Amino acid sequence: MLKKIPADRLRPGMYVHELCGDWMSHPFWLSSFALKRDSDVRRILDAGIREVYIDTARGLDDAEGRRAEDVKQDVQKEMEAAIRSAEEPVIQVSVGEEIRRARQVHAQANKVVRDMMHDVRLGKAVSLENVEPVVEAVTDSILRNSNALLGLIGIKNKDDYTFQHSVSVCTLMITFGRSLGLDGEVLRQAGIGGLLHDIGKMKVPDAVLNKPGRLTDEEFVLIKQHPGDGHEILLGTGGVGDIPLDITRHHHERLDGGGYPDRLQGEQISDMARMAAIVDVYDAITAERCYHRGMPATEALRKMWEWSKDHFDQKLLSAFMRCVGIYPVGSLVRLESGRLGVVIAQSPVDSMKPTIRTFFNTRSNAYVPTEVVDMASPRCGDRIVSDESPGRWKVDHLRFLDVETA
Ligand SMILES: [Fe+2]
Structure with a gap:
């Protein structure tokens, strides 16, 4: 049986089925494993993980644990209530009318990001002249009907993860921002932030960035440098606004202080960075990667809601779920x-x-x-x-x- 328990109740002999928390914030990824010694437990606690699922068929039980099925039902009910209380999205044209234009916008955005990241790998500067029209086109499509581009970003090609992810985060930031009532320049800046947020990954060696399976602690340290590196690249670019700079540096910060690079907590994290954290994780866990299947969108939202009190702004997450729907378009x-x-x-x-x-x-x-x-x-x-x-x-x-x- 799968049971959810607080991480501080873990002890050797238990079998960890799943760690509650986005695995981009710790080096364990999705693996299930047996706890053999105290140091295994300490490693989990040191990574800031608060709750875990244990498999009582494969290791010791814990009397205080809650059955996974009960947790899932509660989470689903909470999500439904949260969505019902959030704002309605705005739609101008049908998905069918928008989808053809959206396909062109999506293809163009992918090309621009690919070229830009390639340039950064070669040590060249980021050129904002190419980025701005793409963000403009994405914004226009979303204002006509966000469901078209949202459907397209659901198509994941596992070979192109980093580029597609940037376009997806841009799309999601604009959709989410729009649903929260942001508009004009602020919305555009949020989109630019989404498109550029992982630019620092171009400083991470390819072999580490696309490594199948679990990263070593040393490799994870390299990955964790990308928000700081990205921030530096954008400062060197000139003309990049405060919002994209903030999103790039702080999209891996978490409310409980367990994120990186600055270990910001609660109020220290801006709304934009909180929004970016949500859309970044949502897209990352739904993505097809060479080493894991993308999680269906609904399952991803359920997981994120479960983690939300430690990691994400729960109010913003409710609004995000309302904006993409519990069964997002394209599901x-x-x-x-x-x-x-x-x-x-x-x-x-x-x-x-x-x-x-x-x-x-x-x-x-x-x-x-x-x-x-x-x-x-x-x-x-x-x-x-x-x-x-x-x-x-x-x-x-x-x-x-x-x-x-x-
Ligand atoms: Fe990132």
Whole structure:
């Protein structure tokens, strides 16, 4: 059985199934492992991890632990309540109308980031003239309908992680900022910050940056230098505003002081850096990497909510979940009837019941004629049972995002 316990109750003989916290803030990654000696326990506590899941079938039990299933249900209920109390997103055109333009914007943004990062690797300066029009185009697309670009950033190509991640964080920062009522120059600056936030990674050797599997402590020290290095690169660039500088330096800071590089705590962390921390982790854990499958978006939000009290601003995280939805556009979901569908629009009345387009039947393992299903409609006799990984079913679900207007 999986149980959640406070990390200070860990002892040798227990089997760690999962560490609660984003693994970019500590060197353990996603691994499960047995605790053999006191020093193993100390290492977890020293990394600032407060809670863990243990597997009682593979190691010692703890009487005070809570069953993983109970925790999951509570987290889901809290998230639903948080989303219901957050603000509504603004939509001007349909996803179907926006998706073609969004594809061009997305491709262009990826190219600009790739060229820029390549230049930085070669020791050349960052050129803001190329960055600004991209951020402008991303902002315009989001203002027309954020669901189109949000759907596209859900398509992850594992070979291009660092570039795609920058474009995704830019897109998410603008979408999130917009939903919080930011506009004009502030919104643009948030987008620039998103696009540039990991520029310091170009100082990390490729072999470490793209290493499959767990990093050594020494390699992790190198990775942790990227916010400071990025900040320095941008200071040297000239003309970069305070918001992108702040986002670049502080997107790995955590509310409990366990982040890096400056170990800021609570109020010392700006709202922009708190927003960047949320979107950075969300995109990182949903990304396909050469060594791990991307986590479905809904699962990622659930995990982040669970960690939120130590790491993230809970109010901002509620607003973020409201803005992307509990089943974000582009998510693949499975229905009770056995059909698979892609989420094509959020419901204005119930975030748990989006509109989806079904295209596959898992019982016959075959594509079926598409059908738009409004899960919030009283006539809908079906319900979502889970969010799914497209890789599991080998389907190109995003093909079905733009066949007609949503
Ligand atoms: Fe980063």
